[in-house]
Amino acid sequence: MRICVVGGGGFVGHHMAVKFCADGHDVLIADHLAVNNHVNLLENRNGHWTKRYLEFCKQRSQMWNNAGAEFAYVDAADYHSLSRRVAPWKPDVLIHLAAVAHITVTRSDEYLAFRNSIITLKNSLDVAHACEAQRFVYFSSSTVYGNFKTASVDENSDVAPDTTYGAYKLAGELFVKSATRDKGISHTIIRPQALYGPRCVSRRVTQIFIENALDKKPLRIDGDGSAAHDFTHIDDLVDGVSAVLGNLPASMNETFCITAGQARTLRELAEIVQKRISCEVIYGPPDPEKPSRGTMLCTKAERLLGWKPKINLEDGMNRTIDFYEQFLNGNS
Numbered sequence: 001m002r003i004c005v006v007g008g009g010g011f012v013g014h015h016m017a018v019k020f021c022a023d024g025h026d027v028l029i030a031d032h033l034a035v036n037n038h039v040n041l042l043e044n045r046n047g048h049w050t051k052r053y054l055e056f057c058k059q060r061s062q063m064w065n066n067a068g069a070e071f072a073y074v075d076a077a078d079y080h081s082l083s084r085r086v087a088p089w090k091p092d093v094l095i096h097l098a099a100v101a102h103i104t105v106t107r108s109d110e111y112l113a114f115r116n117s118i119i120t121l122k123n124s125l126d127v128a129h130a131c132e133a134q135r136f137v138y139f140s141s142s143t144v145y146g147n148f149k150t151a152s153v154d155e156n157s158d159v160a161p162d163t164t165y166g167a168y169k170l171a172g173e174l175f176v177k178s179a180t181r182d183k184g185i186s187h188t189i190i191r192p193q194a195l196y197g198p199r200c201v202s203r204r205v206t207q208i209f210i211e212n213a214l215d216k217k218p219l220r221i222d223g224d225g226s227a228a229h230d231f232t233h234i235d236d237l238v239d240g241v242s243a244v245l246g247n248l249p250a251s252m253n254e255t256f257c258i259t260a261g262q263a264r265t266l267r268e269l270a271e272i273v274q275k276r277i278s279c280e281v282i283y284g285p286p287d288p289e290k291p292s293r294g295t296m297l298c299t300k301a302e303r304l305l306g307w308k309p310k311i312n313l314e315d316g317m318n319r320t321i322d323f324y325e326q327f328l329n330g331n332s
Contacts, residue, residue: 001134001245004028004091006076006124007098008069011200012139012234014060016095019238021067025245028089029064030082031098032075033057049211052327053201060199076120083123087130093245094128095137096121100165110164117168121175129183135248136185137241138176141169142193142230142259142293151263152295155191155255162291173255180253188244189255193296196316197234198323206231206317209269210324213277223286225267230259230296233316236309243307250304257296260309260316272317 003020005013009031020027064071072085076098086094098120100113121138128136143166144159161167173189180187196206209219240258244251270281302308311319 001092002026002028002090003093003095003245004030004086004089005095005097006030006082006086006120007096008064009033009060009071010097011197011202012195012237013097014064014199015197015234015238016241017064017069018067019242020245021064021069023242027064027067027069028072028086028091029069030072030074030076030086032073034075055327056199056201076123077115079123079126083127083130086127090131091128091133093135093137094124094131094133095139095241096124097139098124099139099168113164113168117172118175121172122179125176125179125183125185128185133185135245135252136176136180136187137244138172138187138189140173140189140191140255141166142191142296143291144170144173144191145291145293147292148294150294152297153257154297155257155300163289166291177253186248186252188251188253190241190244191255191257191259191296192232192237193257193259193293194229194231195234195237196231197320200234205229205266206269206320209273210277210317210321213273213279214324214328216279218280218282219270219273221266221270221281221283222290223266224283225270225281226265227286227290227292228263228265228294230261230263230293231269231313231316232259232309233311233319236260236311236316239310240301240305240307243301243305247305254300254304256301256305257298258301258307259296259298260311260313261295261298262312263293263295264313269313269317272314273321276318276321 003025008029017027074081074085099117146160146162161170
């Protein structure tokens with residue numbers, strides 16, 4: 001298939017592009033590299049990891065170039081620019097990743113989040129319609145559930161976001177459902193949670209713990225460490241998306257939780273890092289802005305797509321720490 005990934009130059013997108021190319025698909029990445037990427041890293045040179053993050057971004061582009069993906073430097077918030085570049089390419093599938101994928105950043109800069117999450121989505125939907133794409137794939141988030149009311153949720157659980165980020169994601173889901181129905185396009189919605197893996201620069205907790213440990217700084221946990229997240233390795237997520245593309249009839253107009261399928265506590269996460277890198281753990285007050293989460297059941301994806309997660313937190317974090325150590329030793 002011909003697959004266009006809007007916002008594909010980021011953490012999730014570059015992993016997907018490499019996988020899709022390896023699977024024999026033609027891939028076009030449309031991105032202006034301004035969110036959690038080259039541009040804002042160059043504008044905000046804070047912290048000694050910035051130079052390393054820029055190297056991560058350089059590695060991303062090297063990887064998709066070596067894999068054979070095409071790259072279009074285009075701002076998805078500019079409809080005409082996006083349309084001029086993507087429409088002639090005529091993708092069979094358009095995957096929309098463009099967003100400010102961070103609760104705190106969305107809260108602090110709501111216009112930036114709205115522009116890069118909602119306006120870009122509207123433009124991607126219009127381009128998919130113009131291209132007569134077979135499928136529109138939208139990346140949502142676990143935050144659409146707000147505070148989990150039970151230890152585990154699935155696609156049928158109540159959604160009640162209590163953050164701006166979660167509200168944008170749920171609005172996106174509703175928009176995708178109505179727009180694709182009106183435009184005659186089929187869709188698939190994916191809900192991930194707590195992604196982690198190599199070459200992430202968005203300062204997720206998994207990343208912060210590893211980098212602090214390498215810097216011989218304490219790992220800070222907000223609260224008593226019992227807060228749980230369904231930490232999902234990027235390879236599991238990408239395999240889940242591949243299963244969607246490999247089963248277009250079964251995934252048509254469906255929503256899937258694509259996660260590790262097992263929530264683990266922050267205390268457990270810290271202990272995994274401590275087993276590899278000697279470090280201290282300190283505790284502070286809980287962050288009231290962060291929703292309480294838990295396990296997202298993946299039984300629907302297993303039933304309809306034949307997909308289930310393979311990477312537990314221990315293996316995934318050890319793989320990620322291996323990447324960091326190889327990178328710091330100049331062997332990445």
